[in-house]
Amino acid sequence: MDITAAVTAAQGAEFELQTVQLGEPSADEVLIRVVASGVCHTDAVARDLAIAPLPAVLGHEGSGVIEAIGSNVRGLEVGDHVVLSFAHCGECEMCLSGHPTSCLEFNPLNFGGCNHDHTHRIHQHGKPLSTFFGQSSFGTYAIAHQRNAVKVDKDVDLALLGPLGCGIQTGxxxxxxxxxxxxxxxxxxxxxxxxxxxxxxxxxxxxxxxxxxxxxxxxxxxxxxxxxxxxxxxxxxxxxxxxxxxxxxxxxxxxxxxxxxxxxxxxxxxxxxxxxxxxxxxxxxxxxxxxxxxxxxxxxxxxxxxxEGDAIAKTFIPNLVDYYKKGLFPFDQLVQFFEFDQINEAFEASANGSVIKPILRIHK
Incomplete structure (x- = not known):
């Protein structure tokens, strides 16, 4: 399917909204209509220092609605609201002992540029674009492994929740x-x-x-x-x-x-x-x-x-949402929204300190 994504073509280049092609989710993956995505310093580092292969679609604090699920997906359904977090293998000693943020495959899964099965879901002009953090949420749609997707309450503004997947979870x-x-x-x-x-x-x-x-x-x-x-x-x-x-x-x-x-x-x-x-x-x-x-x-x-705050995202993020609902974790006070086509302005606002946590509205 054709989607609109912010493409990072080369090291240090500005983001450009372009049409790219997104493949179908595999058996263990979900297709998400991205509602919003936080702007994080790690995205800026990836753009400026090329810590992941370029060209790429960056973004790793996505939130959205599940539109399709693979045949092996359990615990998630079409229509669920989700926050996308870091990728991890789910099988190594660190993952199995409750420390997926220290997954032995953390770097290749999040910064290696391809999906967990070493293939690519995003292409442009017949050539693959790198995936970031197993999600690439700077796009109108994204594909993520079911381990990356965290189900959240539908009674909280979904556009607000993306940063829980990385920066806010980390702190x-x-x-x-x-x-x-x-x-x-x-x-x-x-x-x-x-x-x-x-x-x-x-x-x-x-x-x-x-x-x-x-x-x-x-x-x-x-x-x-x-x-x-x-x-x-x-x-x-x-x-x-x-x-x-x-x-x-x-x-x-x-x-x-x-x-x-x-x-x-x-x-x-x-x-x-x-x-x-x-x-x-x-x-x-x-x-x-x-x-x-x-x-x-x-x-x-x-x-x-x-x-990543040594967090198990599937349980920690819903707990943060619950504390937010009770008025005990008012992270919304850190946020300012930008439209998707203002992505470069959002990064500049983050860099100069005028905005603490920019969030891009991608789907209304």
């Missing part, structure tokens, strides 16, 4: 699934973007005593306070961020979530921990030097990497 899951901060503990969130603010809202759910947001944009720090931060720090104007955190928390934070990927900020996050504290790294960080003895070992600290 919230890092706190709720991996760090699991104790009642009365302290946590610092470095970077008040969509991932960081989702972690902040999760920390509020966990009743942390100190929830500190660090960023360089005052508008984002104001949003952090609105969502439950007990203190905010502007890293550009504060003379000594580490000393300030230790002053507020009485010796350093128990936990940190580092979302920026900026090496000096990673160092701050480690140094501002109290002894035995834990720093979760979720930002895409380049090579950097760490004083392992001083900043980690000497005080028994831990530094861990967390992918």
């Amino acid at each position: 919230a899951g890092t706190v709720l699934n991996r760090l699991k901060p104790e009642f009365g503990s302290s946590i610092v969130i470095y970077g008040a973007g969509a991932v960081g603010l989702s972690a902040l809202m999760a920390a509020k759910i966990m009743n942390c005593k100190h929830i500190i947001a660090v960023d360089i944009h005052d508008n984002r720090l104001e949003m952090a306070q609105k969502l439950g931060a007990t203190a905010v720090i502007n890293g550009k104007t504060e003379a000594d961020v580490v000393a300030k955190i230790k002053e507020i928390t009485g010796g350093g934070s128990h936990y940190a979530v580092e979302t920026t990927g900026v090496p000096p900020v990673v160092t701050q996050a480690l140094q501002a921990l109290r002894p035995l504290g834990t720093c979760a790294i979720v930002g895409i960080t380049p090579k950097m030097e760490i004083d392992v003895f001083t900043d980690i070992m000497a005080e028994g600290k831990s530094m861990i990497g967390v992918i």
Whole structure:
């Protein structure tokens, strides 16, 4: 079938809406009419650094309605509302032990450019286009494996829910699934973007005593306070961020979530921990030097990497939706909608910080 998709033709190229051909779903796949798709930093990285084969149809925070299902699909039906999340094999040790975000096939399934069966569903002029995250949701329709599709309530605006599949799941899951901060503990969130603010809202759910947001944009720090931060720090104007955190928390934070990927900020996050504290790294960080003895070992600290919030999407995303419905996880305050043909403007708004979480409306 012919669909409209945002094609990334080459590294660094702008998105172009073009007609492409989408194949039929296989026995284990579903066809989704894409209602909306979030704009995520990982899409920008894929476009600018070519971490997946190009040309491609990117997009990996899709939400939509199932229009057709393969013969082996179970638990999903035509008409279901779904959020599309990351691809995983479902068979390796990590998947079978409840950690599909660390799937041994995660990289080839999400960044390899083809579907789980090593074929392509998207073509243009007879040539294959790469699939991204097993979904390629920057299109009017998408095909995904049944493992990628998470059924959600029909009484919530479906256009709002796509970012739960990656960015918001990453922030919230890092706190709720991996760090699991104790009642009365302290946590610092470095970077008040969509991932960081989702972690902040999760920390509020966990009743942390100190929830500190660090960023360089005052508008984002104001949003952090609105969502439950007990203190905010502007890293550009504060003379000594580490000393300030230790002053507020009485010796350093128990936990940190580092979302920026900026090496000096990673160092701050480690140094501002109290002894035995834990720093979760979720930002895409380049090579950097760490004083392992001083900043980690000497005080028994831990530094861990967390992918996709260590979440089992099929259960975690519906739980986030339930918390949203109860007013306890107001992620809608992070969102601004753009029309599909405004995709390049949406990415620019994300890059310059004027919009925390852009979402593209693809089908009305």
